[in-house]
Amino acid sequence: MLFNSIDFVIFLPIVLLLYWYVTNSSLKLQNLFVTASSYLFYGWWDYRFLSLIFFSSVVDFLIGRKLSNEANTNKRKLLLWLSLIINLGLLGYFKYSNFFIDSFVDAFLFFGKRIDVQSLNIILPVGISFYTFQTLSYTIDVYKKELKPTKDFISFTAFVSFFPQLVAGPIERASNLLPQFYKKRTFDYNKAVDGLRQILWGLFKKMVVADLCAEYVNKAFEDPSQEKGSTLLLGAIFFAFQIYGDFSGYSDIAIGTSRLFGFNLNRNFAFPYFSRDIAEFWRRWHISLSTWFRDYLYIPLGGSKGNLWLKIRNTFIIFIVSGFWHGANWTFIIWGALNALFFLPLLLRKKNRRNLDNPSQGKILPSFADFLKIASTFALTVFAWIFFRAENLTHAWKIIIGIFNSSLLGRPKYHPTLILLIIFIFVLIEWLGRENEYAIEKTGHSWPRPIRWAFYSFICCSIGLFMQTNETPFVYFQF
Secondary structure, eight states: OOTTSHHHHHHHHHHHHHHHHTSTTOHHHHHHHHHHHHHHHHHHHHGGGHHHHHHHHHHHHHHHHHHHTOOOHHHHHHHHHHHHHHHHHHHHHHHHHHHHHHHHHHHHHHTTOOOOOOOOOOOOOTTHHHHHHHHHHHHHHHHTTSSOOOSOHHHHHHHHHOGGGTTTOOOOOHHHHGGGGTSOOOOOHHHHHHHHHHHHHHHHIIIIIIHHHHHHHHHHHHSGGGSOHHHHHHHHHHHHHHHHHHHHHHHHHHHHHHHHTTOOOOOOOSOGGGOSSHHHHHHHSSHHHHHHHIIIIITTTTTTOSOHHHHHHHHHHHHHHHHHHHOSSHHHHHHHHHHHHHHHHHHHTTOTTSOOSOTTTTOSSOOHHHHHHHHHHHHHHHHHHHHHHSSSHHHHHHHHHHHSSGGGGSOOSSOOHHHHHHHHHHHHHHHHTTTSSSTTSSTTTTSOHHHHHHHHHHHHHHHHHHOOSSOOOOGGGGO
């Protein structure tokens, strides 16, 4: 079920009413209702894959209980490895089987030998990368004795399947979300209004910014060899806004929807395109995944400690694995490796944590120095996004060589005026609200009511005016 669908517009109010007015008499009943609603939400896409979520939930719940009663170090490690093998095994089978088969065939072709191996016809379950990492974080934290294992199976299944963030995050740690299922929730009007405001902004990001940019990007990148450099450059820039509007828009809707139910999810985006270097970008982009890899992979590998070789190794491992997490394609691996190359000089010079504050904090306009840093970081990010968007490495190369030629100064084939205007308005609102959790969190609070409601009406009308006639899925559903 898509957030930007009629189905969800009907689903959400019904679930909310039943949640607050029918099931609120019992915490266990309320949690059971959350689980049932989440399974309905996910099963709307394909009910057959509900068994995978339930199986992962059962496995990690039982392993967590077993860990709580096991003092032997070797047996505890065995239980942890059992969770890792089962969860990552399922993820690997559904997401990467065809990639390894095709790469195996291509390797033989490289040496002049052809082998006939059929790719498996495997359907990738929506959101499997997200809920797999969520359940794994629980088992790992219990193993490390940083979290007490739960005895409440209903609360645990609700935590794993919580529908607002089930299919595209944020990837919630059990230490943050699971305890919220133990406590009675009461309706908070101000919290609900704030949630609705964030949902509205998320829908604007997705249905106006991302979907408008997607139309241009799809046409520009369909056959890059036939397009001017200026068209392809705008396509790359617009894709940067498409992926940001699409994914951060989903996160905003997820976080806002959770607030309607009395839950607090962690922030997933912090205005990443205002970053002044790549290290800051990765502190602001897909925060839940970046911190997951930091805590469960990068730090255990040694992080930035150790000699020069270890620092380089760990940096490339974390970024390449992150790229591979996004998809079974060499383009994602190159995308990850490029970001490692961009990040490494900052780490080696110990400047990767120099920009921890907001850019030009407290000022309306950025300083000239900040502007140059933001522009250069955005340019590096746009270049890397080309590989993320490309269908394969050949496609990516055609886009790149198409951009860097004399036609770069020519007039674009498609008219970008409307999209540029929308992006300008969007960036302006985001810049003015960059010190908040989301751009319009405090916009209009001090305005007269008519002006404030005119602003919200503008956003609603924009969504209605530019919304697609067909439902457009979120980009990160494929991951």
